[in-house]
Amino acid sequence: MSSPIIGIHFGNTSSSIAYINPKNDVDVIANPDGERAIPSVLSYVGEDEYHGGQALQQLIRNPKNTIVNFRDFIGLPFAECDVSKCANGAPAIELDGKVGFVISRGEGKEEQLTVDEVVSRHLNRLKLAAEDYIGQTIAKVVITIPTNFSADQKLALSEAASKVGLQIVQFINEPSAALLAHVEQFNIEKDCNIVVADFGGVRSDAAVIAIRNGMFTILSTVHDLNLGGDNLDTELVEYFAKDFEKKTKSNPRNNARSMAKLRSNAILTKKTLSNATSATISIDSLADGFDYHTSINRMRYELTANKVFSQFVSFINTVIEKTGLDNLDIDAVLLAGGVSFTPKLTSNLEFLFPESVEILGPQNKDASNYPNELSASGAALQARLIADYDDDELKDAAQPVVVNTLHLQKAIGFVDGNGEFVPVLLPETSYPVQKKITFSNAQGDLLLGVYEGKSYVEEKTLEPEQREEDEEDSEEWSDEEPETVREKHYKTTAKLMELGVKDVKKGLEVTFNVNKDSVLRVTARDLKTGAVTKGEL
Amino acid sequence: MFTLPALTSDVGVNVNTSAKLTGTSRRPLEPVGKFFLQHATRTLRNHTWSEFEKIQAEENVKNVEESNVDPDELLFDIELADETLLHHDARDWKTADLYAAMGLSKLRYNATENQIIKAHRKQVVKYHPDKQSAAGVGLEQDAFFKIIQKAFETLTDKTKRMQYDSCDFVADVEPPKKGSEYDFFEAWGPVFESEARFSKKTPAPQLGDMETEKKDVESFYSFWHRFDSWRTFEFLDEDVPDDSSNRDHKRYIERKNKAARDKKKTADNSRLVKLVERAMNEDPRIKMFKEEEKKEKERKKWEREAGARAEAEAKAKAEAEAKAKAETEAAAAASAKADKKKSKEAAKAAKKKNKRAVRNAGKDNDYFGDADQAATIDEQLGLIVDSFDDEQLVDVAAKIKANASESKAILQESAKAMIDSGKLPASLLSYFA
Numbered sequence: 001m002s003s004p005i006i007g008i009h010f011g012n013t014s015s016s017i018a019y020i021n022p023k024n025d026v027d028v029i030a031n032p033d034g035e036r037a038i039p040s041v042l043s044y045v046g047e048d049e050y051h052g053g054q055a056l057q058q059l060i061r062n063p064k065n066t067i068v069n070f071r072d073f074i075g076l077p078f079a080e081c082d083v084s085k086c087a088n089g090a091p092a093i094e095l096d097g098k099v100g101f102v103i104s105r106g107e108g109k110e111e112q113l114t115v116d117e118v119v120s121r122h123l124n125r126l127k128l129a130a131e132d133y134i135g136q137t138i139a140k141v142v143i144t145i146p147t148n149f150s151a152d153q154k155l156a157l158s159e160a161a162s163k164v165g166l167q168i169v170q171f172i173n174e175p176s177a178a179l180l181a182h183v184e185q186f187n188i189e190k191d192c193n194i195v196v197a198d199f200g201g202v203r204s205d206a207a208v209i210a211i212r213n214g215m216f217t218i219l220s221t222v223h224d225l226n227l228g229g230d231n232l233d234t235e236l237v238e239y240f241a242k243d244f245e246k247k248t249k250s251n252p253r254n255n256a257r258s259m260a261k262l263r264s265n266a267i268l269t270k271k272t273l274s275n276a277t278s279a280t281i282s283i284d285s286l287a288d289g290f291d292y293h294t295s296i297n298r299m300r301y302e303l304t305a306n307k308v309f310s311q312f313v314s315f316i317n318t319v320i321e322k323t324g325l326d327n328l329d330i331d332a333v334l335l336a337g338g339v340s341f342t343p344k345l346t347s348n349l350e351f352l353f354p355e356s357v358e359i360l361g362p363q364n365k366d367a368s369n370y371p372n373e374l375s376a377s378g379a380a381l382q383a384r385l386i387a388d389y390d391d392d393e394l395k396d397a398a399q400p401v402v403v404n405t406l407h408l409q410k411a412i413g414f415v416d417g418n419g420e421f422v423p424v425l426l427p428e429t430s431y432p433v434q435k436k437i438t439f440s441n442a443q444g445d446l447l448l449g450v451y452e453g454k455s456y457v458e459e460k461t462l463e464p465e466q467r468e469e470d471e472e473d474s475e476e477w478s479d480e481e482p483e484t485v486r487e488k489h490y491k492t493t494a495k496l497m498e499l500g501v502k503d504v505k506k507g508l509e510v511t512f513n514v515n516k517d518s519v520l521r522v523t524a525r526d527l528k529t530g531a532v533t534k535g536e537l
Numbered sequence: 538m539f540t541l542p543a544l545t546s547d548v549g550v551n552v553n554t555s556a557k558l559t560g561t562s563r564r565p566l567e568p569v570g571k572f573f574l575q576h577a578t579r580t581l582r583n584h585t586w587s588e589f590e591k592i593q594a595e596e597n598v599k600n601v602e603e604s605n606v607d608p609d610e611l612l613f614d615i616e617l618a619d620e621t622l623l624h625h626d627a628r629d630w631k632t633a634d635l636y637a638a639m640g641l642s643k644l645r646y647n648a649t650e651n652q653i654i655k656a657h658r659k660q661v662v663k664y665h666p667d668k669q670s671a672a673g674v675g676l677e678q679d680a681f682f683k684i685i686q687k688a689f690e691t692l693t694d695k696t697k698r699m700q701y702d703s704c705d706f707v708a709d710v711e712p713p714k715k716g717s718e719y720d721f722f723e724a725w726g727p728v729f730e731s732e733a734r735f736s737k738k739t740p741a742p743q744l745g746d747m748e749t750e751k752k753d754v755e756s757f758y759s760f761w762h763r764f765d766s767w768r769t770f771e772f773l774d775e776d777v778p779d780d781s782s783n784r785d786h787k788r789y790i791e792r793k794n795k796a797a798r799d800k801k802k803t804a805d806n807s808r809l810v811k812l813v814e815r816a817m818n819e820d821p822r823i824k825m826f827k828e829e830e831k832k833e834k835e836r837k838k839w840e841r842e843a844g845a846r847a848e849a850e851a852k853a854k855a856e857a858e859a860k861a862k863a864e865t866e867a868a869a870a871a872s873a874k875a876d877k878k879k880s881k882e883a884a885k886a887a888k889k890k891n892k893r894a895v896r897n898a899g900k901d902n903d904y905f906g907d908a909d910q911a912a913t914i915d916e917q918l919g920l921i922v923d924s925f926d927d928e929q930l931v932d933v934a935a936k937i938k939a940n941a942s943e944s945k946a947i948l949q950e951s952a953k954a955m956i957d958s959g960k961l962p963a964s965l966l967s968y969f970a
Contacts, residue, residue: 176567183570214572217564382569389574397577403568405576406561417540430566432579434586437539445544452559494559498551500544508541513586518558535550537558 005140005169005387006130007379008123009177010157012071012085013201013229013338015040015122016376017130020384026181026377028370031129037338037372038129041089042067042121046106051125060260063089065103069202070122072225073099073115075156082225085202088260116160124164142170142383144177144375146205147221169394170386174198175207176216177378178336178371183211184381186366191426192331193219194360197316198375199339202228204312206319208330210428213435217407217428220323227311229270229339235305236266240281244292252287261286273298274341302344312339313348326457327353328488335361340371354486405430410493411453412512412520421453421490424512431514438527442508448499450512450522450535451492460485497522497535505529609652613659618642627683631772634707635688638681645708646734650693657689702734704772712812722746725816729761732809735768747822754822761813770801884927891934892922898937898944905945910968917968921952924960945969 006019006029014037021027030036035053043055043066050058058066068089073081081099083092090101099115113121130138141161145154154171161168172180175196182188188211197206207221240262241252252258265281272279273296282293302309320330333349340346346361353359360367368374386394396402407430411423424435461484499522501508507527514520520537566573579589617623618637625633634642639656641648648656662668666679691697702708710731713724726744733741742757749757774794778787817823899905899914907914925933933951937944952969955961 170568172569173567176569180569209567214570215576216567216569216573218567219564378569385571385574396581397574398568402577402580403565404563405566407564408558409561410559412558415542417542419542422539428564430564430576439539439541442541446541447544448541495553496558497553500549500551501541502544514558518561520558533550535552537552 003136003138003140004134005142005383006134006138007177007376007381007383008126008141008143009174009373009376009379010071010123010126010143010145011040011200011375012069012203013040014038014372015126016373017126018373018376018380019130019134020380026184026380028373028376029130029133031125032132036370038126040068040071040122042118042125044103044105044111049121051122056264059089060257060264063256063260064091066090067101067103067113067118070099070101070115070118072203074119074160075116075150075153088263116156116163119157119160120163123161123166127164127166139165140167140169140383142172142379142386143168144174144379145171146203146223147173147175147207147218148205148223169391170382170398172379172382173207173218174205174336174375175209175218175221177376177382178374179209179211179216179334179378180381181374181378182334182360182368183214184378185368191429193325193329193428195316195319195330195333196336197312197319197333197340198336199312199345200228200337202226202230204228204315204337204339206316208319208323208325210426212426212429213433215430217430219325219428220319222315222319222322224315227308227315229337231308231311232270232305232339232342233263233266235308236270236301237263239296239300239304240266240292240294243294244286244290247292248288248290250288250290255287258287262292269296270301271341273301274343298343305344309342309344309348312345313352316349317352326486326488328356328457328486329455330357332358332360334367334374335359336371336374338372356488405432406516406518407431408514411455411490412496412514413451413453413490414510415449415451415492421451421492423453423490425514429514431518432516434511434513436509436511439508439510440527441506442501442504443506444504446501446504446508448501448510448522448524448533450496450499450520452494452496453490454493455488455490458487458489460487496520496537499524499533499535501526501533503531609655612644612652613656614640614642622684623681625680625684627680627687630684630687633684633688635684635691635701636705636707638684638688639692645705646702648692653689653692657685660685699767700769700772703768703770708734712815715815721819721821725819728812729816732764732812735766737765737767749822751822751826754820754826758813758817758823761809761816764809764813766806766809768802768805770798770805773801774798888927888930891930892925894934894937895922895925895930895948898941898948902941902944907968913968917952917966918948920961920965921948921955921969924955925951929954 004019006017009016009018016028016037018026018028028036031038031052033053038052039056041052041055041059043050043058043062045058045062045065055066059068066089067086069085070092072085073083073092076099077097078094078099081092083099086092086101090103092099092101094100095112095114101113101115101118103111103113105111127138127141143157143161145157149157149171157171158168175198178198179194179196188194191210191212193208193210195206195208198204202225204224204227205221208219210217210219237259241259244262245251252262261283265283269279269281276298278295278297280293280295282291284291286292316333320327330353333353335345335349340361343363346359346363349359349361358364358366362369362371368377389397407428408425409427411421411427412425413421413423416422424437425431425433497520501524504526505528509525509527511523511525512520513523522535524533525531566576568577575589575593578584584592614637617640619634619642622633622638636642636645636648638660639648639653640660641653641656644652661682664682664685666682669678669682691701708731710727712728713719722744729741729744738760742753742760744757745753771794774797775790777790777794896915896918899911899918904911904914922930929951933947936947940947949969952961952966956963956966
């Protein structure tokens with residue numbers, strides 16, 4: 001086997017690398033320090049370069065030479081960058097119109113690094129970690145990027161990668177990668193709309209993706225560059241700082257180093273609270289020589305950070321609204337990114353959405369336990385798929401004529417025995433498409449009415465008793481008020497065709513086919529006799 | 538399950554031509570996942586749906602073929618080879634066919650360790666008392682399961698398996714019955730193959746076929762004549778009682794076992810010797826080789842005697858040749874003699890003729906015009922003729938014959954030569970001088 005193509009998830013806060021191991025499974029590769037989510041941090045002490053977790057520790061002692069949160073700056077002019085993100089580490093300055101960092105390499109020597117160079121070095125470290133793990137040289141990668149990355153940014157990233165001998169064979173969007181990894185692991189076969197919410201360290205991205213016949217279409221995306229796990233940390237740091245001040249009458253906020261210490265420990269505490277219901281934090285000599293030790297339970301943390309959690313939830317609401325869909329149109333919310341570990345996020349979302357919506361977070365048994373690795377896994381899966389294709393074929397496949405396809409606006413379906421409209425091709429199905437449904441019990445003379453349909457939401461007011469069967473919910477909402485239940489229904493809007501299928505022996509297979517000229521062809525085939533009835537619009 | 542309403546009115550195909558699909562939007566797909574790549578292939582190669590389905594189906598078939606079942610599984614018994622095993626007493630496990638109990642009745646001594654483990658797992662899943670009781674068999678009827686466990690224990694232990702294989706008489710192949718008709722190689726091949734499992738030296742040589750070279754056949758039989766067998770008969774030992782009961786008895790049993798083992802081993806060895814002897818006697822190749830040898834010997838002998846034979850032949854030939862030569866020589870001599878006589882006579886006749894010619898020269902030429910001297914001429918001519926030697930005679934005769942008119946001159950010339958040479962005195966040849 002030639003050298004494998006690896007998948008890289010390159011995030012602001014942390015990066016992951018994954019490849020398909022010889023057993024054909026996805027392996028997320030740990031760096032030599034054993035980190036699978038490798039902090040995207042580079043730190044310089046004299047001649048030495050530190051990367052990942054080791055560099056992250058330098059943030060306390062050596063923040064001026066520690067570069068953090070640099071991913072978003074690549075390929076952008078200095079003016080468009082929000083350099084306040086780097087406030088914790090090495091200050092960002094303008095270098096050749098781009099973002100750059102000035103790093104001291106000991107003995108008064110200074111090194112000026114543009115963000116491109118920093119990215120190159122970071123990718124090189126990731127490459128080395130992967131080569132170390134796999135034992136083969138790596139030349140090709142599939143890399144994930146946020147959906148709002150511009151062409152310039154892609155180009156800059158490509159160049160930074162090629163500088164360290166990596167050819168980026170494909171850029172894929174982070175939400176698509178995450179969804180791909182999820183679909184691969186937990187086979188989603190039916191067509192559905194999924195919100196992929198990626199809550200990272202410093203930014204959040206969400207996308208509504210329609211899966212139609214296994215193909216993904218992004219319906220809409222939203223980005224919030226100021227919402228992320230760091231906001232949770234800030235809340236927690238603020239809580240600890242207040243507590244510390246109350247106990248010791250000493251203010252750690254005055255001292256950057258104290259704050260760095262507190263933040264780094266708060267992050268650990270936050271991570272612990274995702275898995276345990278209480279956690280301790282203990283810091284020697286936090287400020288003015290005072291040690292700090294306290295424990296915090298999950299409830300306290302959730303209350304403290306409640307504001308941020310509600311931001312997360314409303315963020316997801318924003319993207320659904322932007323798509324023009326109702327909550328009932330959403331089949332699942334896939335959580336990705338480090339924040340997804342927090343149980344409160346899942347429970348808030350469960351509260352927000354109707355029961356029909358599945359929250360695919362680490363707490364759900366039908367979802368990955370490592371939401372922060374989804375993106376890298378997806379990249380690796382895509383790498384496996386395209387490993388069989390050569391560059392020309394890939395270039396062809398990326399042509400607009402292939403990628404940009406027509407999508408149906410309304411559902412197409414038939415009316416079943418109860419007079420209900422059953423959608424076969426959902427809205428946002430890209431075509432050409434072909435879909436088959438089988439009526440295994442069909443017999444005799446039947447009418448196949450093909451219609452265009454539209455969904456609507458019906459609100460019903462139910463008496464409280466009827467909710468009681470759902471014990472979980474009844475505890476939460478033990479109020480006596482009548483509950484409003486919303487249900488999604490379809491109604492037919494336009495009749496497209498009627499097919500009279502006569503003398504069906506046993507079983508009928510109906511094929512709905514829309515070709516590239518928007519011609520709908522419905523074919524009903526008797527499974528026993530093979531007799532065919534056809535209609536074309 | 539989807540249902541369809543029944544057809545109430547007579548509707549054939551009724552397309553609402555005025556209806557159109559509500560406007561469509563053009564959006565990018567996410568270029569990820571296998572379905573996208575399939576879509577890309579379809580679009581780029583302009584495949585129709587049916588073509589695409591065909592290609593997919595072919596790929597699926599390929600995938601299924603590649604991920605086919607474990608080849609070991611195919612070698613295991615599908616059903617229990619011997620149904621009576623199910624009711625076999627677990628205490629008598631030694632008499633049970635352990636390979637059959639494991640579902641390895643086809644593989645027997647050929648089964649690898651891995652196959653044994655796999656087969657055991659398979660049998661346990663099927664015959665575990667828990668499973669059996671679920672199927673309605675009483676929990677206490679676990680004898681067969683015990684046998685399976687014993688079999689596993691025996692077959693996975695190297696020494697124990699060796700001992701069991703030694704006494705696995707089911708795996709023995711009987712040699713063909715004497716007197717019956719059989720193909721030597723078909724009948725004996727499996728016999729030697731099964732006997733070869735006890736060989737300390739591996740691999741054992743193959744019986745081969747009619748085409749096998751003599752050298753290989755010889756090494757085959759020499760291998761079997763010097764066969765080194767690991768076969769032991771401990772498995773058939775009588776159980777040695779616990780030493781706590783009676784030490785002497787125990788020793789007695791042990792001794793008895795050893796004696797029985799040795800006896801069996803000797804019997805087995807002699808059986809094998811007889812077997813090999815019989816096979817060798819029946820081997821058509823050996824017969825063929827013997828015949829070939831005989832022929833070769835004869836040929837050699839023939840060659841050895843070739844020198845003497847050639848010598849005798851040469852001698853006879855020489856004799857015959859000498860004889861023939863003598864004969865021809867004799868004939869030649871005889872004919873030469875006759876020839877000589879003849880030529881002599883001819884010469885004599887010629888001489889006579891020439892003499893006559895010369896003597897008659899005068900008479901024929903009217904005595905050269907001197908008829909009066911005829912007597913003298915004849916007398917002198919007679920003298921000349923008699924004085925001629927053979928050559929002169931022929932010469933003169935030829936000259937006279939050729940030119941009769943000149944005969945006088947010719948004769949004068951010869952007379953003169955005769956006088957000059959002193960053969961005759963001139964006085965006697967008065968006419969011609």
